[in-house]
Amino acid sequence: MGEVNWLEKVVVSDEALADAWELIKGHLEGVEEADVDPWVEPVLYPNLIKTPEAGKDV
Amino acid sequence: MSDLTELTVTAAADLIARKKLSPVELVRALLDRIERVEPKVLAWARLLPEAALDEARRLESLQVRGELCGPLHGIPVGLKDIIFTAGVETAAGSKVLAGFVPEYDATVTARLKAAGAIILGKTVTTEFAMFEPGPTRNPWNPEHTPGGSSSGSAAAVAARMCPAAFGSQTAGSILRPASFCGIVGLKPTYGRVSRHGVVPVSWTLDHVGPMTRTVADAALLLKVVAGPDPNDPTTLPVPVDDYPAAVGQDAAGLRVGIPDRFFTELADDESRRAYEAAITRLKELGLMPRPVRLPDVFEPLRDAHRTVMYAEAATFHKKWFAERPDDYRPRTRRIIQAGILTPAPIYLRAQQIRTRAVRAMLRLFEEVDVLVTPTTTGPAPRGLDWTGDPAFNQPFSAVGFPAITVPAGLSSSGLPLGVQFVARPFDERTLIRVAAAFEAASGLALKPPI
Numbered sequence: 001m002g003e004v005n006w007l008e009k010v011v012v013s014d015e016a017l018a019d020a021w022e023l024i025k026g027h028l029e030g031v032e033e034a035d036v037d038p039w040v041e042p043v044l045y046p047n048l049i050k051t052p053e054a055g056k057d058v
Numbered sequence: 059m060s061d062l063t064e065l066t067v068t069a070a071a072d073l074i075a076r077k078k079l080s081p082v083e084l085v086r087a088l089l090d091r092i093e094r095v096e097p098k099v100l101a102w103a104r105l106l107p108e109a110a111l112d113e114a115r116r117l118e119s120l121q122v123r124g125e126l127c128g129p130l131h132g133i134p135v136g137l138k139d140i141i142f143t144a145g146v147e148t149a150a151g152s153k154v155l156a157g158f159v160p161e162y163d164a165t166v167t168a169r170l171k172a173a174g175a176i177i178l179g180k181t182v183t184t185e186f187a188m189f190e191p192g193p194t195r196n197p198w199n200p201e202h203t204p205g206g207s208s209s210g211s212a213a214a215v216a217a218r219m220c221p222a223a224f225g226s227q228t229a230g231s232i233l234r235p236a237s238f239c240g241i242v243g244l245k246p247t248y249g250r251v252s253r254h255g256v257v258p259v260s261w262t263l264d265h266v267g268p269m270t271r272t273v274a275d276a277a278l279l280l281k282v283v284a285g286p287d288p289n290d291p292t293t294l295p296v297p298v299d300d301y302p303a304a305v306g307q308d309a310a311g312l313r314v315g316i317p318d319r320f321f322t323e324l325a326d327d328e329s330r331r332a333y334e335a336a337i338t339r340l341k342e343l344g345l346m347p348r349p350v351r352l353p354d355v356f357e358p359l360r361d362a363h364r365t366v367m368y369a370e371a372a373t374f375h376k377k378w379f380a381e382r383p384d385d386y387r388p389r390t391r392r393i394i395q396a397g398i399l400t401p402a403p404i405y406l407r408a409q410q411i412r413t414r415a416v417r418a419m420l421r422l423f424e425e426v427d428v429l430v431t432p433t434t435t436g437p438a439p440r441g442l443d444w445t446g447d448p449a450f451n452q453p454f455s456a457v458g459f460p461a462i463t464v465p466a467g468l469s470s471s472g473l474p475l476g477v478q479f480v481a482r483p484f485d486e487r488t489l490i491r492v493a494a495a496f497e498a499a500s501g502l503a504l505k506p507p508i
Contacts, residue, residue, distance in 0.1 A: 020395030024368060028400065030361025031408045035354065 062087035063218040067133055067275040068302075070221060074121060074132040081114040081121065081132025085176060088134055092219045095508055098200060100193040101214035103139040104147060105179040110134060113176045130282060131174030136214050136223035138207075139180040140187050141266070142255035143167055150257045151183040151192050153385040154378050164255025165287045166224060166266055173282045178220050181210030184445060187226055187259045188371065190387040191445055196238060197506035198473050202438040205235030206445030211269045212239040216506055222270045222279055228259040228367060229455055230434075230448025232267050233463040237476030238438035238446060240465050240504035242493070243269045244276040245451070247483045248458025249294040251280070252287035260370035261292075262409070263363065263455055273464060273494040277301035280486060299487040309495035310344025312488070315426035318351045321450060326436035329475055332466045333432040336477040339499050340430065345492070350425055353418030355411060356453060362408035362415075363456040369405045372397025416457045423482045428492050433463040433476035450478060460486045462493045465504050474504055 062084050065073070073079035089107050096102060117132045137143060140150045142160035144167075149155045163171065171177070182192035184207040194209040196202040197217040204213040208225025212235035215223050225232045227245045236243025244267045251266045258264055268279035281301045286293045316337065322330055337347050372379075372394045379386060379394050386394065422429075435447050454461045460483070463476040477496070481489035 016391070016395055017399065020392050020399055023392055024365070024396035024399055027361040027364040027368075028404050030358055031365050031404050031411060034358035034362070034407070034411050036358075036407065036410050036414050 063091045065221060066272050067130070067221045067270060067278055068272065071129060071131065071133055071278075075126060077121060081117045081176065082111065084132060085110050085114040085134055085178070088178065088220055095217050095219060098508060099195055099197050099213050099217050099219070101181055101210040101217065101219060102136070103149065103151065103180045103182045103192070103210060106146065106177060110176050110178050117174060117176065127172065127174030128282070129173055129278060130170065132176065133174065133222070134176045134178040134220050135170060136178055136181040136211055136220045137167060138187075138211050138223070138225050139183050140226060140257035141167055141224060143177060143180065146177075146180065148180065148257070150187065151185045151190075154382060155257070160255065162255060165252035165289060166283050167255065169283045181208070181214055181223055183207050184209065185387050185390045186257065186371075186375070187228065187231060188393055189389045189445065191442055193442075195442065196438050196473070197508045198240065198438070199471075202440050202473060203238065203442055203445050205238035205438060207231040208235050208269065209445065212236050212241060212243070215239070215241050215269050215271060217508055218505075222268060222275055224266060225269050226256060227265045227267065227451065227455055228263045229363065230451030232265070232269060233433050233451045233461060233476070233478060234446055234448050236269050237433035237463045237465075237474065240474030240506065241269060241271050242273055242276050242462065242464055242497075243267065244280060244462045244486075245455065245460060246280060246284065246486060247460045249292050250284050250296070250460070250484065250486070252283075252290040252293050254287055254289035258370075258374050260367040261374075262370065263367055265455065265458075273462070273490055273497050274302060274305045276462065277305055277490045277494075296484045301486055301490050304487045304491040305494040306498075307491045308344075309492050312345050312428065312492060313426040314340055314345050314347045314492070315350035315422065315429040316347050317429060317431060318349055320352060320356065321431040324435050324449060325432045328469045329432045329434065329436050332475040333477060336466050336496065337430065340496060343495050343499050345495075347430070348426065350422055350429070353415065353422065355415045355418050358411050359415045359453050359456050360449070362411035363452050365400055365404060365408035366412070368393050368397035369400040370397070372400070412456055415453075419457050419459060420482070427481070427488055429480040431478045431480070433478040437469040437471065437473035437475055454480050459483055460489050462489050464493050464497050464500075465502050466500065467502065468504070
């Protein structure tokens with residue numbers, strides 16, 4: 001991981017990093033390959049769901 | 059009533075309101091049951107017998123004067139050990155938070171107490187509500203997992219150690235253990251119930267909800283805890299419906315979506331048969347099942363869910379993890395490290411996939427009122443080393459739509475199977491209406507042989 005010092009701060013070994021990479025890499029690839037246009041798709045954060053009532057005080 | 063431990067929340071609350079049952083009697087009966095059963099189930103991280111009895115006596119004195127705090131006056135509940143309880147240790151099943159005593163109650167805890175509930179204790183969670191199991195066993199068969207991460211809440215309710223408990227769900231942690239233990243579990247809409255004072259796994263995925271033995275009880279508890287909270291800005295000011303009023307309403311004519319793929323492909327034979335029988339029963343009730351095509355984004359949603367969950371968990375744990383890595387168990391450590399390795403552009407793309415999925419699912423719900431699926435791929439797996447597969451619940455955690463599991467029968471090995479209903483955002487009323495109709499028609503009264 002070279003000069004990425006903050007990874008050193010979380011004291012993970014090369015072996016642990018490799019193991020964690022095994023866990024995540026398929027998911028990262030799945031996300032990368034998904035048919036979603038990054039130009040147009042918003043991220044509605046933190047509220048993923050908005051309803052007509054959501055803007056009103058009740 | 060000869061056995062007070064069999065009382066549902068609704069029945070006990072009614073008896074207490076009519077002065078036919080004392081909260082002290084009820085707490086004592088449950089503590090006796092816990093003394094007999096808990097050594098076999100190990101559902102509790104921390105019991106509070108003295109505090110519960112003291113509170114029951116206080117509530118009894120109010121009851122005698124005809125003063126009820128609210129709809130849960132004198133009702134004992136369990137809380138997953140990630141939900142803050144002022145003055146009571148909240149360790150989240152971890153070494154890292156062992157000895158941590160919050161100075162304030164979670165909003166859920168405070169609302170339950172204000173409604174008259176008695177906190178009977180803290181229930182076992184997997185480590186930080188992720189994948190390292192606690193000691194809890196399934197009351198139906200101690201060789202099998204109770205599911206997780208809300209393991210203790212599900213097992214305690216099923217084993218009649220308390221009539222209700224609260225759990226949390228990031229992937230499948232309310233519905234899966236509820237189904238494995240033969241009870242009802244309700245995951246509300248994202249933004250319906252406050253997470254203030256709840257140890258997070260992943261703040262855009264976490265939900266808090268009730269685990270009970272009946273749909274009516276889940277409806278009652280949801281009504282008590284739902285609603286906006288200034289301390290949790292993700293909660294929305296959407297009016298809280300009268301959920302208990304939806305129980306018993308005719309569900310005939312409602313449209314039920316049957317997904318075209320995924321669920322029946324992954325479910326085992328027995329789960330599939332229970333699911334098909336459930337669809338037949340819904341037809342008999344006058345509901346209208348119809349096939350629906352899941353959106354294309356449904357499959358990448360699994361990868362998006364995991365990407366977001368791991369990255370957000372790593373964000374929350376990074377400081378503690380840097381200081382005390384050996385205090386984390388291997389699977390939790392692996393998740394945190396996986397989150398650390400996740401590039402920011404991929405995390406954001408995963409959130410875009412979720413946004414796309416929310417919109418696609420909203421379009422799907424223009425065709426139907428609820429979706430129905432099996433709750434899990436099969437009954438509780440043998441062994442206590444893992445808590446089972448959340449695959450059938452995870453998509454609805456990812457989009458934040460409300461979901462409920464209702465018992466649907468027993469497998470040939472004598473373990474419970476469940477059916478999952480899903481509704482539009484903030485339409486818990488329809489969810490409860492359909493679930494209650496199914497529950498009443500199925501006539502199941504599951505009780506573990508313990």
